[in-house]
Amino acid sequence: MTISRKGFLKVLGFGILATHAPRSWAAAEKIEKSGAGKLRIKDVELYAFDIPLTEPFRVSLGVFTAANDVLVRVVTDSGLVGLGESSPFLPITGDTQDTNLMVARSIREMIKGKNPLAVDALIAEIGHIIYSNPSIVAAFDMALMDILGKAAGLPIFRLLGGDKETFESDVTIGMDTPEKMAASAGGHVARGYKNIKLKVGLDPDLDAERVQAVREAVGKDVSLRIDANQGWTVPQAIYALRKMERFNVQFAEQPVVAWDFAGLKAVRNESPVPICADEALFLPQDAMKLIKAEACDYFNIKLMKAGGITNSVRIAHLADAANMRCMVGCMLETRLGLTAGAHVVASQRNITFADLDAYTFHTIDPIVGGMMVNQAGKITLPELPGLGVDVDPMFLKKLKRI
Ligand SMILES: [Mg+2]
Incomplete structure (x- = not known):
């Protein structure tokens, strides 16, 4: 049985894309005749x-x-x-x-x-x-x-050889009082989230209280990641992470200022919590330097830092060669940019963490198609060519x- 492109997209529920698809398909046939070159x-x-x-x-x-x-x-x-x-x-x-x-x-x-x-x-x-x-x-x-x-x-993640069309994203909770962060985390976990990321990094004692309150609210089976966004000094970071050890923190993102690779390594050496480089890592060459310095356990790759999908994949390859796992994170992209990030996650085995939740903070979603997300943060990529996304006309x- 054959099914038309339009019919295929309609079956998948992509009404708007379906109306665009025949043109795109015709365009692909035109390339075939004229030569991709x-x-x-x-x-x-x-x-x-x-x-x-x-x-x-x-x-x-x-x-x-x-x-x-x-x-x-x-x-x-x-x-x-x-x-x-x-x-x-x-x-x-x-x-x-x-x-x-x-x-x-x-x-x-x-x-x-x-x-x-x-x-x-x-x-x-x-x-x-x-x-x-x-x-x-x-x-x-x-x-x-x-x-x-x-x-x-082909969808980009398949073009890159990946097969992970479904995976889980965490949800990020902005910095607030321990009580408010705990209430917010509890709500997310009740909806089905299994991974929570907390923003910390101003006051090590208060930050430990934030993590404690959230851990007590969500129970032991939820993974908690924290992100200090460069907010601590080296001694503060070591102090804070030692204090947080008993709350089972999965990893800590960027505890100290971005340019201090030696400081990051010093924190890693003393911290019971694994360290994830974020602001210290933009490009593949930064990944290389961080690997050589043994300054972190994980990488947080973001398309906005790396300059896109191509360099993000290069970073993941370098990490793979160093036996390191990665996360793909985001800035404040709509589901267009986030879908591009999701393709990177889906394309690489060693990208095992995802933080692609920016759209949840937006008042509107101007994107049609693209990554679909359920209320528990489970992301599914569409089996559509390219990003599989469009802007609402x-x-x-x-x-x-x-
Ligand atoms: Mg971060």
């Missing part, structure tokens, strides 16, 4: 958009009230379109929506007329931009990977093209 980037559409958060999100670096992101649509001469999103997070990535847009205009001129399937070469060409604006490079990389997947007729219509 002849495919060209015709245009790049850029849009800025802001999504207010449901409530202020507090971490040791500050308080955040909105996602200020950039949407990238890479249009090819065959009709295939790739989607990408940047979610710059100034205190960590050092870039902003404004700088992303400025740089994106230059990238647009650099890649116009080139073959979008040559992702490796294009990312190498715009590579130096990663040092100042990693988030916008991530948006371009995921758009190019989206086109690659669509041209191949009504939302896109309201945005001003830049």
Whole structure:
């Protein structure tokens, strides 16, 4: 029995995608006839958009009230379109929506007329931009990977050889009083979450009280991760983590300032809790240095730091060679950017932790298709070519093209 592409998508419940799919499928057939090597980037559409958060999100670096992101649509001469999103997070990535847009205009001129399937070469060409604006490079990389997947007729995670279409994400609780964090954690666990991440990092004693309150609220079977976001000194981190040992903390993210690899190693040497590098790790070369320094147990890979899917996979490969496991985390992406992160998780065996929950803080979800998430944080990727995601046409219509 054969089933049409449109019928297949409708069976899966992707109404809006189903109406787009025949065009995309026709575009893929056109590539087949003309040759993949002849495919060209015709245009790049850029849009800025802001999504207010449901409530202020507090971490040791500050308080955040909105996602200020950039949407990238890479249009090819065959009709295939790739989607990408940047979610710059100034205190960590050092870039902003404004700088992303400025740089994106230059990238647009650099890649116009080139073959979008040559992702490796294009990312190498715009590579130096990663040092100042990693988030916008991530948006371009995921758009190019989206086109690659669509041209191949495969979801990105399958194109990369993965088979983990379903996995669990944790949920993050912003810094608050121990009582409020415990109540929030209890609610998530009641809905079915098995992994909770707590923001800490201002006062080691109060942080230990936060972890204790949450542990008592959720019981012993829930895994608890903490994230200090660089908030402690080396002695504070060692003190806090020793104090937290009895609450069975799975790992601690970035206890000390990002650039202090020696300090991170000193904490790792003295801490009973495993250490996960986050802000210390942007690019594959950082991963290499952290591995050589034996400074951490795990990596928290984020597409916005690494400059996209390509470099995230490279980091996972380096970690694999060092017998290390990884997490994929996020900034404040919508389900577009998060779906790209989910493809990275699904593609690599040694990515065993996921923290892809940013959409839960957003007041609206402007994305159709993409990763599906149940109320317990179980993520499932669609069996659709590329990212398998689209922007709600009504939302896109309201945005001003830049
Ligand atoms: Mg972190």
